[in-house]
Amino acid sequence: MRRVVGVAALLLLAGCSTGDSPGGSAPPTDPPKGIQVEVVADGLTHPWEVGFLPDGRMLVTERPGRLTLVDKGRKTQVEADFGDVVARGEGGLMGLLVHPDFASTKRFTTCFNTANDIRLVTWELDGTEARRVKDPLRAGFPANPSGRHSGCRLSLGPDGSLLVGTGDTARASIPQDLNSFGGKVLKLDLATGEGGVLTYGHRNVQGVAVRKDGLIMSAEHGPDVDDEVNVIKPGGNYGWDPSKGGTEGGYDEDVPMTDLERFPDAVPAVWSSGRPTEAICDAVFLDGAEWGDLDGALAVTALKGAKVLFFTVTAEGGVHSVSVPPELDGTHGRLRGAALGPDKALYVTTSNGTDDKVLRVTRG
Numbered sequence: 001m002r003r004v005v006g007v008a009a010l011l012l013l014a015g016c017s018t019g020d021s022p023g024g025s026a027p028p029t030d031p032p033k034g035i036q037v038e039v040v041a042d043g044l045t046h047p048w049e050v051g052f053l054p055d056g057r058m059l060v061t062e063r064p065g066r067l068t069l070v071d072k073g074r075k076t077q078v079e080a081d082f083g084d085v086v087a088r089g090e091g092g093l094m095g096l097l098v099h100p101d102f103a104s105t106k107r108f109t110t111c112f113n114t115a116n117d118i119r120l121v122t123w124e125l126d127g128t129e130a131r132r133v134k135d136p137l138r139a140g141f142p143a144n145p146s147g148r149h150s151g152c153r154l155s156l157g158p159d160g161s162l163l164v165g166t167g168d169t170a171r172a173s174i175p176q177d178l179n180s181f182g183g184k185v186l187k188l189d190l191a192t193g194e195g196g197v198l199t200y201g202h203r204n205v206q207g208v209a210v211r212k213d214g215l216i217m218s219a220e221h222g223p224d225v226d227d228e229v230n231v232i233k234p235g236g237n238y239g240w241d242p243s244k245g246g247t248e249g250g251y252d253e254d255v256p257m258t259d260l261e262r263f264p265d266a267v268p269a270v271w272s273s274g275r276p277t278e279a280i281c282d283a284v285f286l287d288g289a290e291w292g293d294l295d296g297a298l299a300v301t302a303l304k305g306a307k308v309l310f311f312t313v314t315a316e317g318g319v320h321s322v323s324v325p326p327e328l329d330g331t332h333g334r335l336r337g338a339a340l341g342p343d344k345a346l347y348v349t350t351s352n353g354t355d356d357k358v359l360r361v362t363r364g
Contacts, residue, residue, distance in 0.1 A: 024227075024271055024272055024273045024274050024322060025269070025271050025272045025273075025274065025319070026271050026311070026319045026320065026321055026322050027321050027322070028321070028322050028323065028324075029312075029321040029322065029323045030323065031323055031324060031325050031326055032292075032293075032294055032310065032323055032325050032363065034292075034363045034364040035325040035327045035328065035361065035362075035363055035364075036327070036361070036362050036363070036364050037327050037328060037331070037332075037359050037360070037361050038359070038360050039357050039358070039359060039360075040070065040073055040347070040357075040358050040359070040360045041058075041060070041068075041070045041073060041075055041357060041358040042355055042356070042357045042358075043075065043355055043356075044060065044062055044068065044075075044349070044355075044356040044357065044358070045062050045063065045064055045066070045353065045354070045356055046062055046063035046064065046092070046336070046351050046353060046356060047060045047061065047062050047063075047068075047336070047337060047349040047350070047351070047356050047357075047358060048060075048061045048062065048063050048092075048093065048094045048095065048096070048336060048337060048349070048351075049061045049094065049095050049096040049153075049154070049282075049337050049339075049349075050096075050337050050339040050347050050349060050358060051096045051097060051098035051108060051339070052098060052339065052341055052342055053098060053102060054102060054103045056341075056342055056343075057069060057070065057071045058070040058071075058347070058358070059078070059096060059098065059108060059125075060096075060349070060358060061093045061094065061095070061096045061110060062093060063087055063091075063092035063093055063094065064085075064087045064092055064093070065082040065085035065087055065092060065093045065112070066082070066093070067080050067082070067093070067096075067110075067130065069128060070358065076128050077128075078125070078128055078129065078130050079128060079129040079130070080123065080129070080130040080131075081131075081132065082112070084114045084115070085112045085113065085114070086113045086114055086115050086147075087113070087147075088113070088145070088146060088147040089144075089146045089147030089148055089150075090147045090148055090149065090150050090167075091112075091113035091118070091143065091144070091146075091147030091148075091150040092112060092113055092147070092150075093110060093112045094110075094111050094112060094113075094150065094151075094152040094153070095110065095111040095152045095153050095154035095164070096108060096109070096110050096111075096154060097109045097154040097155065097156060097162065097190075099122075099190065100156060100160065105124070106124045106125045106126065107122055107123065107124050107125075107133065108122070108123055108125065108130075109121065109122045109123070109134075109137060109154060109162065109190070110123065110154075111152040111154055111164065112152075113143050113147060113150055114143070116143070117139055117140050117141055117142070117143050118141035118142070118143045118150060118152055118166070119136040119137075119138065119139035119140070119141060120134075120136055120137040120138045120139070120154075120162075120164070120188075120193060121134065121135050121136050121137060122134035122135075122137045134193070136193070137188075137192075137193040138188060138193035140181070141166060141181045141182065142169045142171065142174060142180055142181065142182040143169060144169040144170055144171070146170075148167075148169065148170040149167030149168050149169050149170045149182075149203070149204040149221075150167050150169070151165055151166040151167030151168075151182075151183075151204050151205050151206065152164065152165070152166060152167070153165040153205060153206060153207055153208050153282065154208075155208040155209065155210055156190075156210065157187060157210060157216070158210055158214035158216070160190065161187050161188060161189065161190060161195065162186075162187070162188045162189070162190040162193075162195075163185060163186065163187060163188075163198070163208050163210070163216065164181075164184075164185070164186040164188060164208075165184075165185050165186075165202070165205030165206065165207065165208045165218055165220075166181055166182055166183060166184050166185075166186065166202070166205060167182060167183065167202075167203070167204035167205065168182045168183030168202065168203055168204060168240070168242075169182050169183075170251050171251065172241075172242040172243035172248055172249070172250065172251045172252065173243045173246065175200060175201050175202060175203065175240045175241060175242070176200065176201055176237070176240075176241050176243070178197055178200060181197070183200065183201065183202045183203065183204075183205075183240065184197050184198070184199065184200050184202060184205075185197075185198045185199045185202065185205060185208060185216075185218060185232055186198060198232065198234055198235075199232055199233065199234070199235070199236045199237075199238060199267075200236075200237055200238070201236075201237040201238040201239050201240050201241065201263070201266065202218075202220055202238050202240055203220055203221060203222065203223070203240045203257065204220060204221040205218050205219070205220050206219050206220060206221055206280065206281040206282060207219030207220075207280070207281055207282040207283030207284075207300060207301075207338070208232070208283070209283040209284050209285050209298060210285070211285045211296070211313075212285070212287060215231065215313075215317050216231070216232035217229060217230065217231055217232065217270075217283060217298060217313070217317060218230045218232055218283070219280045219281060219282065219283040219300050220238075220257075220280070221277070221279055221280070222257050222272075222273065222277050223253040223254075223257075223277075224253075224275070224276075224277065225257075225273075225274065225275045225276075225277060226256070226257040226258075226269075226272045226273060226274065226275075226277070227272065227273035227277045227278055227279065227280045228257055228258070228269035228271065228272050228273075229269060229270055229271040229272075229280070229283070229298070229300065229311065229319060230267065230269050230270060231267070231270055231316075231317035233267055236266075236267040237263050237265065237266050237267065238258060238266060238267050238269075239256065239257070239258035239259045239260065239262070239263045239266030239267070239268075240255070240257055240258070240259070241255060241259055241262060241263070242255055244262075245262060257269070257272070270317060270318055270319045271311065271319040271322070276304075277304065277305075278302040278303075278304055278305030278307070278309070279302055279303040279304035279305060280300050280301070280302050280303075280305070280309070281300070281301040281302060281303050281335065281336050281337075281338075282300070282301050282336060282337050282338035282339075283298055283299065283300045283301075283338060284298075284299055284338045284339055284340050284346070285297070285298055285299070285313075285340070286298075286299055286310075286340065286344075286346060287340060287344065288344035290344050290362065290363060291344070291363050292363060294310055294363065296313065297310045297311060297312055297313065298310070298311040298313050298319075299311075299338055299346055300338070301335035301336055301337065301338050301348055302334075302335060303334045303335065303336060303351060304334070306329070306330045306331075306332070306333055306334055306335060307324050307328055307329040307330065307335065308324065308325065308328040308329075308335060308338075308346075308348060308361070309322055309323075309324055310322070310323045310324070310325070327361075328348070328361065332348075332350050332357065332359060333350050333351075333352040334350060334351040334352055335348055335349070335350060335351065336349050336350070336351035337349035337351075337358075341360075345360050345361060345362045346360075346361040346362075347359065347360055347361070348361055
């Protein structure tokens with residue numbers, strides 16, 4: 001593993017206070033009206049990420065190690081060599097990012113577990129076949145043999161960089177170890193894979209969302225308390241340390257998600273679930289007049305909670321309120337992926353293990 005670069009120069013920390021309430025640390029509001037949900041693809045297995053091609057077709061990663069092309073509801077399995085993908089527990093074929101210059105390059109990047117690590121690979125799509133062109137783009141991310149806390153959500157940064165949210169692989173020392181890429185948000189060059197740690201001290205980052213003004217927010221799993229939504233601040237320590245400063249040999253999950261006693265300068269969450277956790281997952285900002293008063297809201301899926309939460313976010317990144325539409329509250333099982341389509345609709349994937357679906361969510 002090459003050493004992480006540039007962390008000392010990134011220590012610009014800030015935070016917001018949190019509290020506990022039935023809506024987590026922000027007040028719940030009335031459910032939004034007019035939410036409509038339709039199934040656009042089914043028969044999938046743990047679809048992890050949706051990426052849109054310029055012509056509106058979707059690429060969907062499936063955790064067992066399959067890539068599916070969806071065109072107006074018709075599914076075609078992409079022929080690609082995923083022979084080194086190891087799907088075990090929470091790990092397998094996970095994040096996907098369609099490159100912004102896909103129209104000319106036909107390139108996209110995936111993240112997956114192998115027998116030895118978690119890695120990024122860049123592909124080129126030719127019809128319904130994909131070949132590796134950067135293998136790997138970056139390798140050596142830590143992995144747990146069980147697949148636990150694999151993380152690996154990919155997003156395009158406001159400057160065109162590749163943002164990667166990773167998990168700590170349930171190893172106590174990794175979140176605070178700046179020489180490890182586990183329990184971090186990474187900022188890498190999309191073409192070369194060069195780069196390093198943007199933020200650290202995370203448990204298991206499941207969503208990284210970028211607002212059109214450049215604000216970056218993440219969604220993160222807590223243990224049995226305190227899922228978190230965070231504003232990503234370069235160089236920030238987010239305070240997860242199950243090693244207790246290296247004094248604990250095991251993985252002590254009784255420590256706070258953001259340990260402000262051990263790390264007084266840690267970045268507090270802008271929203272915390274309190275108890276119980278929702279197992280929040282992917283996150284994306286809604287954008288478009290079609291959404292009415294939800295225009296600009298942060299949509300976050302939940303696995304255990306089996307819902308979508310809409311967060312009203314201030315200009316600075318504070319969470320003002322939370323709402324949950326009944327149409328997406330326990331109606332489709334576990335919800336994982338979230339992406340905004342070129343039609344401004346929200347696309348959500350289920351993660352139940354059998355006959356999983358891609359849902360199209362609009363507001364009438």
